Amino acid sequence: MNVLMMGCGAIGSFYAERLASAKVNVSVTARGEHLKALKQNGLTVVHDGEVRHHALPAYSHAELKEACKADDFDVIVIALKATQTQSALAELGSWFQAGSCPVLSVQNGVDNEPLLASYLGSERVWGGLSVRSGGEISQPGVATTTGIYKIILGPWPASDTLPAALTELAQHWLDQGVPLELSHDIRKELWRKLIVNCGVNPLSAAEQLKTYDLTHRPELAKQVYGAMQETARAASYDAVAITPDEVDEMFQLIKSFNSIKTSMLIDFEKGRELEIDAIMGSVIVRCRLLGKPAEITESLWQKLTPRPLPQSLTELFHY
Numbered sequence: 001m002n003v004l005m006m007g008c009g010a011i012g013s014f015y016a017e018r019l020a021s022a023k024v025n026v027s028v029t030a031r032g033e034h035l036k037a038l039k040q041n042g043l044t045v046v047h048d049g050e051v052r053h054h055a056l057p058a059y060s061h062a063e064l065k066e067a068c069k070a071d072d073f074d075v076i077v078i079a080l081k082a083t084q085t086q087s088a089l090a091e092l093g094s095w096f097q098a099g100s101c102p103v104l105s106v107q108n109g110v111d112n113e114p115l116l117a118s119y120l121g122s123e124r125v126w127g128g129l130s131v132r133s134g135g136e137i138s139q140p141g142v143a144t145t146t147g148i149y150k151i152i153l154g155p156w157p158a159s160d161t162l163p164a165a166l167t168e169l170a171q172h173w174l175d176q177g178v179p180l181e182l183s184h185d186i187r188k189e190l191w192r193k194l195i196v197n198c199g200v201n202p203l204s205a206a207e208q209l210k211t212y213d214l215t216h217r218p219e220l221a222k223q224v225y226g227a228m229q230e231t232a233r234a235a236s237y238d239a240v241a242i243t244p245d246e247v248d249e250m251f252q253l254i255k256s257f258n259s260i261k262t263s264m265l266i267d268f269e270k271g272r273e274l275e276i277d278a279i280m281g282s283v284i285v286r287c288r289l290l291g292k293p294a295e296i297t298e299s300l301w302q303k304l305t306p307r308p309l310p311q312s313l314t315e316l317f318h319y
Contacts, residue, residue: 012079037141070099109278
């Protein structure tokens with residue numbers, strides 16, 4: 001099987017390395033010093049102290065267009081930050097459209113898949129999410145990761161059947177001990193993760209605290225839970241039903257997590273662009289369209305960016 005991992009941050013590096021260990025032919029994309037190190041030294045993943053290393057073909061987006069066709073790959077996995085999806089499609093849209101292979105997003109948020117579908121058609125789009133996965137690029141060419149890295153995959157938005165290529169890809173990860181679940185309703189699973197992300201990520205960046213502090217300090221835990229409730233309300237705009245019991249279950253799950261830095265806190269500390277559109281904007285706009293409150297999420301938006309509150313999904317995601 002030939003797989004392209006587009007985006008080689010912590011998430012992309014972990015899953016690319018596990019596929020390489022399963023003898024899958026894996027190529028990756030990256031940029032800057034990280035790309036240079038990948039080309040010269042290969043990819044190293046240090047996961048909870050275990051070190052693994054592989055030499056993998058690595059490309060910039062411009063190099064990828066020259067060296068490969070989309071259909072050179074059986075699956076393309078997009079592990080870019082959600083902030084980079086639109087620019088990647090602007091650069092590579094025609095390259096993607098010239099092929100027919102499936103494209104799997106393992107990004108934060110619920111709007112990457114519809115954006116991909118607007119370019120490629122929903123029949124080529126799979127959704128995915130990574131659960132309890134932390135880490136960062138600790139130096140160029142090296143990802144330091146922690147957590148169980150469970151992955152949930154499925155055809156987007158939902159399907160009674162699972163494509164053979166999807167089950168084959170899943171089996172390679174399973175062979176490497178990656179916890180994995182195949183879903184017939186991946187859109188709901190994406191919303192369930194967004195409930196967790198919107199609960200802790202923005203508040204962690206605003207307060208500069210790890211997850212344990214957020215869920216075990218009563219005044220902060222109340223904000224976490226409230227933001228989760230707002231996200232559950234927003235899901236109804238996409239005809240996804242999230243019950244109060246499910247919200248409570250997910251809040252209890254967060255409380256059981258090891259204390260980690262959220263991806264948004266790491267980005268905040270490193271001065272990088274925050275995934276506020278994908279994590280908060282999606283919720284704010286949908287609640288506004290439904291006439292439902294999202295006061296906590298709106299307040300955190302205003303703390304984290306000088307940009308005005310978003311008014312439409314088109315404004316945020318251009319699909």
